[in-house]
Amino acid sequence: xxxxxxxxxxxxxxxxxxxxxxxxxxxxxxxxxxxxxxxxxxxxxxxxxxxxxxxxxxxxxxxxxxxxxxxxxxxxxxxxxxxxxxxxxxxxxxxxxxxxxxxxxxxxxxxxxxxxxxxxxxxxxxxxxxxxxxxxxxxxxxxxxxxxxxxxxxxxxxxxxxxxxxxxxxxxxxxxxxxxxxxxxxxxxxxxxxxxxxxxxxxxxxxxxxxxxxxxxxxxxxxxxxxxxxxxxxxxxxxxxxxxxxxxxxxxxxxxxxxxxxxxxxxxxxxxxxxxxxxxxxxxxxxxxxxxxxx
Numbered sequence: 001x002x003x004x005x006x007x008x009x010x011x012x013x014x015x016x017x018x019x020x021x022x023x024x025x026x027x028x029x030x031x032x033x034x035x036x037x038x039x040x041x042x043x044x045x046x047x048x049x050x051x052x053x054x055x056x057x058x059x060x061x062x063x064x065x066x067x068x069x070x071x072x073x074x075x076x077x078x079x080x081x082x083x084x085x086x087x088x089x090x091x092x093x094x095x096x097x098x099x100x101x102x103x104x105x106x107x108x109x110x111x112x113x114x115x116x117x118x119x120x121x122x123x124x125x126x127x128x129x130x131x132x133x134x135x136x137x138x139x140x141x142x143x144x145x146x147x148x149x150x151x152x153x154x155x156x157x158x159x160x161x162x163x164x165x166x167x168x169x170x171x172x173x174x175x176x177x178x179x180x181x182x183x184x185x186x187x188x189x190x191x192x193x194x195x196x197x198x199x200x201x202x203x204x205x206x207x208x209x210x211x212x213x214x215x216x217x218x219x220x221x222x223x224x225x226x227x228x229x230x231x232x233x234x235x236x237x238x239x240x241x242x243x244x245x246x247x248x249x250x251x252x253x254x255x256x257x258x259x260x261x262x263x264x265x266x267x268x269x270x271x272x273x274x275x276x277x278x279x280x281x282x283x284x285x286x287x288x289x290x291x292x293x294x295x
Contacts (some may be wrong), residue, residue, distance in 0.1 A: 001025065001027050001028070001035060002025075002027070002075045002076065003026065003027045003028075003029060003073055003074050003075050003076075004021050004026045004027070004029070004074065004076045004077075004078060004088065005027055005029045005030070005031060005037060005070065005071060005074045005076065005112075006018050006021065006029075006030050006078050006080070006081065006212070007030075007031040007077065007079040007081050007103055008030070008031070008032070008079065008080035008081045008082070009030035009031065009032050009038065009049065009053070009080075010030075010033075010035075010037040010038055010042075011042075011076065011084075012033060012042060012044050012046050012156055012158045012187050013118060013187050013191060014030075014080045014155065014192060014199055015038075015042060015046040015047055015049045015079045015187070015248070016046060016047075016053050016187040016190070016191035017078055017080065017194060017195070018030060018049040018052050018190045019047060019049060019052060019188070019191065020148070020188070020191035020192050021195055021197045022196070023281060024195050027054045028052065028053050028054050028055075029053075029054060029056075029057060029063070029070075029074065030053050030056055030057065030101075031054070031057050031059055031070055031189065032057075032058060032059075033054065033060050034058075034192065034259060035050075035056045036132035038050040038053065038056070038236070042202065044156075044158035044196030044287075045186075045283075045286055045290060046142040046158075046187055048255060053183065055191055056071050060099075061081055061095070061098075061100065061102050062090065062094050062095060062098065064101050064163070067102060067103065067106055067107070067124060067152060068106070069107045069110075069147040070103075070106050070113050071103075071107045071110035072110050073110070074107070074110060074112050074113075075112065075113045075114070075138075076112065076113060076114045076116065076198055077103065077107045077112050077114070077115045077122070078116040078118075078194065078198075079097070079100055079103055079115070079116065079117050080117065080118045081097060081100050081103065082095060082096045082100075082118075083095045083130075084096075085121065085252055087288065088208065092129050092130050092132075092133040092134075093129075093133050093134075095133075096130065096134050096137065096251065097133040097134070097136045097137050097202060100117065100137045100166045100228075101137060103174065103283070104137075104140065104141060104144060104146065107146065108144065108145075108165045112146070113147060114146075114147045114148070114149065114198065114202070115141060115144075115146045115147070115148050116148070116149045116150075116151065116194060116197070116198060117148065117149075117150050117151070118133075118151050118153070118194070119134055119142055119151065119152045119205075120136055120148050120153070120154070121153060121207055121209070121270050121272055122150060122268065122270070123135050123138070123152060123154045123156040125137070126243035126264050127201040127264070128263075128264055131264070137277060138150055147202050147203060148203060148204075149194075149201050149202070149203075149205075149206065150199050150204070150205040150206070151190075151194055151197065151206050151208060152205065152206065152207045152208065152272070153185050153190055153207075153208050153209065153272070154182050154183055154184055154185065154207075154208070154209035154210070154270040154271070154272045155182060155183055155185070155209075155265065155270060156184060156186075156187060157185065157187065157210075157278070157280065157283050158186065158187065159184065160184050160219060160280060160283075160284075160285075161287060163219050163220055163222075163223040163224065163290075164223045164227065164258060164284050165229055166220075166222045166223070167220065167223035167227045167229055168223075168227045168229065169227075169234070170229060171232040172220040172223065172224070172231075172232070172233055172234070173233075173234045173236060174216055174220065174233055174234070174235050174236070174266075175181045175216075175235075175236055175238060175241060175266040175267055176235065176236075176237065176238045176266070176267060176285045177215035177217075177235065178215060178220065178233070178235065179214040179215050179216070179217065179253065180216055180261065180266065180267065180268065180269055180270075181213050181214065181215050181270070181271050182209070182213070182214060182216070182244060182270035182271060183209035183210045183211070183212060183213045183214070183267050183268070183270070183271050183272065183274060184209065184210050184214075184280065185208065185209050185275065185276055185278075186210060186278035186283065187279065188276075189210060189211075189275060189276025189277065189278050190208065190275070190276070193206075193208050193275050193276070196241050199223075205236050207272040208272050208273055208275050209270070209271060209272035209273065209274060209275065209279065210274070210275065210276050210279075210280075211274050211275065211276050211278070211279070212274075212279055212280065213244070214280065215272055215275075216266065219232070219280065221281055222281050222284060223284060225281075226281065226284040226285050226288055227288065232285045234255055238263075238274075239268055241263055242245075242263070249286070264278075264290065276281050
């Protein structure tokens with residue numbers, strides 16, 4: 001039986017990776033900072049996975065001493081490690097770059113057979129601190145001599161839930177005319193793609209998206225429909241936001257990184273090869289139903 005380490009297993013994609021690898025017969029070890037999160041479902045309907053895990057290692061990739069030996073006996077490492085928002089003094093450089101580099105070094109010491117890293121779509125073309133930190137790690141991974149797979153999803157369904165939150169409040173903010181296209185992917189579909197890719201690919205960079213292509217205005221329309229709200233859109237001119245970006249950098253480099261990443265994502269096409277069978281409207285309905293049942 002092959003052994004896989006899922007790093008970042010308590011996150012949106014990490015939970016689905018645990019599920020998918022277990023279903024394929026792998027022995028699953030996870031690396032998390034808080035193992036309690038594994039026992040409950042996540043905020044974006046991702047499943048509790050504690051019962052599927054063979055071994056839990058509690059550690060922080062930004063502290064190399066806390067993850068010593070984490071890859072011992074492991075065949076495949078799959079890393080979803082990355083900041084979704086700035087917390088405290090940690091930066092994207094500390095987590096997305098150095099954190100993954102520490103994990104790679106442990107994988108090399110343990111003679112891990114393959115290292116899978118979850119990157120972002122067109123990450124090598126973006127000019128923002130988040131993508132740049134990820135891309136620096138990708139460069140080191142490719143130069144490490146390790147057999148690698150780099151997966152570049154267009155965006156997660158969990159990210160799209162922001163449209164739903166805005167619609168429920170009565171107004172969705174769009175950057176520009178909202179006509180850019182993307183095909184975001186559900187965590188379960190992306191995890192299945194990753195597990196299949198481990199078997200069939202070596203030394204590869206793979207772009208992937210969900211089965212349906214949407215314009216941003218279409219995602220907003222779905223969110224309003226599911227929320228039973230009248231559609232109200234606020235279009236912010238791209239030029240205006242670009243003009244404000246330098247001020248974010250002056251007052252808060254942390255917020256600058258997030259705003260710049262958001263701007264890049266909302267003003268570029270993000271359509272990758274179609275994969276999976278989950279659709280966004282059903283996902284939005286499931287979130288609304290879940291929230292309703294909790295009341």
